[in-house]
Amino acid sequence: MNQELPRSGGPIRHFSLLLSPTPRGARLARLLATEQLRTWELPLDPARLIVAELANNAATHGRVPGRNFKLLLYVVGATLRIEVTDTRGDRRPRLHVMEPTEESGRGMTLVAALADRWGVTQGLPPRKTVWAAFDLPAPQSPEREHPRPGPTCAPYALPTGEKAPRQAPPLPPAGQTHPRE
Secondary structure: OOOOOOOOOOOOEEEEEEEOOOHHHHHHHHHHHHHHHHHOOOOOOOHHHHHHHHHHHHHHOOOEOOEOEEEEEEEEOOEEEEEEEEOOOOOOOOOOOOOOOOOOOOHHHHHHHHOOEEEEEEOOOOOEEEEEEEEOOOOOOHHHHOOOOOOOOOOOOOOOOOOOOOOOOOOOOOOOOOOOO
16 A cells, blocks of 8 residues: 655654544544644644544544544654544545535545645555645754743843832741731
8 A cells, every 4th residue: 555655764653543433533533633743742733623624524424333433643754644544435535616505515625725735545445544744844943942041132221210129028938927017
């Protein structure tokens, strides 16, 4: 099965779940994928939107009672790939022109607009995998990633003739209190 995976000599980060094809399963896919993206320190959007759409499609159109859908996230090189596999290989997603009055059916149009690449791969019967891939932004330089602590602008200079603000009194040692005045 060739899914055009980028080649890299580095480690592959991956995250995989089996979830029930229900609204709850789709919601869990989105929430858990969001947490995994945070753990990997990757941008949350548009990836979590894509996970939500693909998982919802698996729960709505790919549902077979008693069979789960699989969510897979992985990073190879500078590419994040999201895959959702369900057991309705006969129902392939499609893009179609929407009428303004239609209330649903925009999910794959959204996926196509947000992903750098996407597609459908037929798996072993009866499975299919819908995938989307994103080119990740280049990592920032260490200086920009972790700014040095300290003031972000020049210190405030008091005009001549003004007094500096009073300092707060020191805290009393543990077990003692300030006397009442």
